Amino acid sequence: MTATSDRPALAQRSTSAGDAASTSEARVDVESLSTLLLGRWADLRASARATAGEEAFQRIEGLSMREHRERVLEQMRLLVGKGQVWRAFPEHLGGANDPGGNLAGFEELVAADPSLQIKAGVQWGLFSAAILHLGTPEQQDRLLPGAMDLSVPGAFAMTEIGHGSDVASIATTATYDPETEEFVIHTPFRGAWKDYLGNAGVHGVAAVVFAQLITKNVNHGVHAFYVPIRDTNGERDELGRLPFLPGVGGEDDGQKGGLNGIDNGRLHFDHVRVPRTDLLARYGSVAPDGTYSSPIESPGRRFFTMLGSLVQGRVSLDGAAVTAAKLGLAIAVRYANERRQFTGATPTEEVVLLDYGTHKRRLIVPVAEAYAAHFAHDRLLDLFHSVFSGEEDTPEQREDLETTAAALKATSTRFALDVLQETREACGGAGFLTTNRITSLRADLDVYATFEGDNTVLLQLVAKRLLADYGKQFKGITPGQMARVVVERAGDMALHRTPLKRAAQALADVGDPRRAAGHLRDPETQRALLTDRVETMVADVAQALRPAQKADPETATNLFNAHQVELVEAARAHAELLRWEAFTQALETVEDAGTREVLTTLRDLFGLSLVERHLAWYLLNGRLSAQRARTVTSYLDRLVDRLRPHAQDLVDAWGYGPEHLRATIATGIEKERQDEAREYYRRLRASGDEPRSEKSLRKASKGGPQAR
């Protein structure tokens, strides 16, 4: 965080007098906002953030892949000593049974090095968490200590080369052999190799392997097995790898587009035998004679329950992505507040980048979105904690958690990539230098868009839930009633899509654009616009998909496919609404009046930016008259202007200091250079030695005495 004394004074920050509305006079209380943003697990988050800023945990740029991997493993050992990474585990094993607090801290690791965050996520959030959530108490007691204290680095072997998103179709088999009371883990073909597994390339000595459980010639679907993969008594090779155990093989995934501190790799199994007791048996077990049993009767529900227990990965990626976006914005806003280019109103004074119309917009709108994403993530953490701490672990809560995590993870990881690209470009050539951090962050964050659930697939999950909820409204409804609904809906469409409603809006706004703008600032209007869009899109798709229920599979598939784009778009709209609601809800918790005023304007900016993004939809569906729609952009610009003087405060309040930003251009060096240059020119002018410019001489000779 920039010390208050270093931050340019308010007055200095904006050279454009422009719209001196109330918000620019309000002040953000950076310290109290910063505390508020630490959220429910403030102490844990603050201490994890401090850890992330320690030199030992900071990423060193330019290391070779091997050095980077070893450094990250070393950092994980240091983390074990700090205890934070154990918080989600049971108390009797040294944990704190505090899943929310655990994630709050875990997410902050991204500021140290995304490789550390993700490799720690593999060890404690996937490998150990699978033992915790899928294992029996006996298995937890037996297997967790080594996983937790990192004496057993482990891989989470779910994804296969051939099947990523479609986990149910993985091809690895675990066939029970009652003779020896063992499972035989086997990879039947190349596409069934486990791939992209952190810890598999070098460090892992065990893995939780997902495979089709087959016993008595019946396939009971995907289950997880604890499988040792490397011989801990063997000799390490020149790359530090222990030899694979018999029947186990693999490859290093090698260099990646980012996250090169993680040793991703592939694994395959040639009839590898593991004891019957190493099937992680909470949701399904096999008796010595081969009889399968499960507390969950339906194979489908069993599968989703097992997978659902791993939702924390998505929750934490949402938080980490928001943090990464904040880091990029904090760097770029600081630089844009100092960097000057081209003269404006006065010939000797160059304009600060953040005073340019395009620059203001490209940075301040994402600041608003980052706040929305932050507050939405806070709500997601609450939901996650209530389920996983057992406070309120109901099927409905779990379902909400999964849907919300999918919606927010897909939205925030996309947002982080867009922001990191925009901020890189906003910093020009300097943004491309590794010393200014942004490119490395972006490279690392890239894969967040497709791992722990490909974003497109996740958004479809969300859309399906929205459709299901929509359908529930009509459960038990008679055909006659349904017909009425359809007619009403058609009537609604007719109303919105004909000029009637638009005409009414237009009449209401006649001659007064301010009325239209004021209308847009009303939170109820914003809520109505955002909510209506989700509901209408869902209803439209539901209606379009209705024939699929009675169609043959091919027609149904084609129909679904033809509406896939709208489905995904509806899910995005849902995520946007969630964020807006979270932002709005958070405003109530802000006590300082000035801060609340600025944040309210920021929330309005976020809301309006969504409306602007989807303006065509609002127009096509008659939700906004052309007249109102035309005010959206100009009003949004006014909000950006009002917020511009607060931009630095808003990013400072995120609480990331130089030890987190680690960008040379965000250290004040640009201002020093500008000051030095201006001082040089000032002295030169004062000395009387300043050369005259040919241009001004020509003007003078042409223009005669009256020219200056």
Place this chain on the structure above:
Amino acid sequence: MTATSDRPALAQRSTSAGDAASTSEARVDVESLSTLLLGRWADLRASARATAGEEAFQRIEGLSMREHRERVLEQMRLLVGKGQVWRAFPEHLGGANDPGGNLAGFEELVAADPSLQIKAGVQWGLFSAAILHLGTPEQQDRLLPGAMDLSVPGAFAMTEIGHGSDVASIATTATYDPETEEFVIHTPFRGAWKDYLGNAGVHGVAAVVFAQLITKNVNHGVHAFYVPIRDTNGERDELGRLPFLPGVGGEDDGQKGGLNGIDNGRLHFDHVRVPRTDLLARYGSVAPDGTYSSPIESPGRRFFTMLGSLVQGRVSLDGAAVTAAKLGLAIAVRYANERRQFTGATPTEEVVLLDYGTHKRRLIVPVAEAYAAHFAHDRLLDLFHSVFSGEEDTPEQREDLETTAAALKATSTRFALDVLQETREACGGAGFLTTNRITSLRADLDVYATFEGDNTVLLQLVAKRLLADYGKQFKGITPGQMARVVVERAGDMALHRTPLKRAAQALADVGDPRRAAGHLRDPETQRALLTDRVETMVADVAQALRPAQKADPETATNLFNAHQVELVEAARAHAELLRWEAFTQALETVEDAGTREVLTTLRDLFGLSLVERHLAWYLLNGRLSAQRARTVTSYLDRLVDRLRPHAQDLVDAWGYGPEHLRATIATGIEKERQDEAREYYRRLRASGDEPRSEKSLRKASKGGPQAR
């Protein structure tokens, strides 16, 4: 390029029967299209492409920064032997005076390694080209041979830490000393260090340095000087660097977000003296007594003439960006045509990714845009060649060239980044592995968006030209006539913005969405929509900026700033129109009927995608009725469906083979794996040993005898 036999048969490619319109029956003649796309300098382009595919020129991933830099230098030495890089230079120096052919070949280097393309660009396109374009014939003869044959690796020292886009404000001074007949090159403060210079970090021994030329205490503005920077008789240090000459200093820029095969660095000068004769003197020279003279009287025009001679950088970046986008698309389309995930209509058959609604759209729409960008670049090369070969070197042509280069460079570099991100994600986890190429390409291309002119700044240049052209219409117009124009414009706005015109459209389309769709496929409609948008936006901004002419500087600056976003948007619209026109023009040159039919559909898709992107604008400005606007997306989806069977042909026709794509997933390996998996399951079913699934058993037991 995939051999025809390797390509999946047409019938296989689309599993969605859907809209079997004419285009899917037409066939692309890949070979003849490929030849057509080689363009005007087909032989040169083909031979440069072959060079780019040679092993010696291919990028080796995972090299250290130092190794990568040395490899690229070595590759440049090999290029000298091939002669291609000299084509733009005068014949008496070994060149061919063929600027267009030179660039056509040069751009292909990006397929070998973007670092090679850019470092070659620094040496021959900037350092040597500055000597060629800014030097006198004597200076060319004296300085070019060493620059051309790489015995003098050189830096192009224009940008300073403090001034990138605003070249006129650079602070380095070159003060003439008549006593010794030398210029004194000096860096007055830290912000005036030259920065981001290729060849400055390690290899450069000379530089073309841009500085404010001061003689007789008059500043004549920015001029270029030939300045030796390293002592070629000195001893190399452990990094292979020769010592700096006295007074010269510098730093290595170190690691970057990409392009790490280039040794970017900083330079500064402490009263370094160069002979009077090493001012590159074509556009300005200093007599021994210090008297300045120039063939161009106006300092402003002189400055822009000097800078204008360097436009080829932008032209070549446009071409290279389009090539990079093609490489990403070729990889992702091939993979999407083979990769399967989730079952669809039949339970044993998984769906090919490219048959999914979202996937089709995310890849095929950019394929259309890549074609548009390709043809637009061809036109840009023609324009460039006509000016720089002297065929038609007029001020108007130069102005057109500069505007077009700025518009297209800004658009295609943005496009390349978006495409490389989209294709990376479309390939899932595999896309993140370096072995699949896309992430490295994207990292390298990142800086294309801000170097050789920041895209936002370039688009403003374009917008200013559009405004100037708009203003010219009214040159010499009387106030009365002007008033009439304003009234007419207001009338036009009233017509378009009220429901009158919309109502007329709506009436015309009543009950027949096909009529609305057919209307959109008419090229004249597309042209009218795209042209009208540019013209209207320009006219709107011009009108909004009118008060600036008589305002004080501060008000004028603020007004301009308030409309900066629209200015940039108008420039983008102009670039989009250029591309659409180039695509349309190119259709006439396609002789094969099937190919022409498919490409026409592709052009329609491109046109419609632009209309969809800006749908809100068309609605707000009354250019499309809601009814027509609603057909845009559904019609666009139909075009995507029609083109889907041709996707592989369309990317194959770009002519990049495995030696250029160098992506494991684009080698057919995915299909092999899928075939192996399917064969395994086929045999398993045939063997009768296939385990039954618990799910189907449960269904059977529940459903009784009638269930299957």
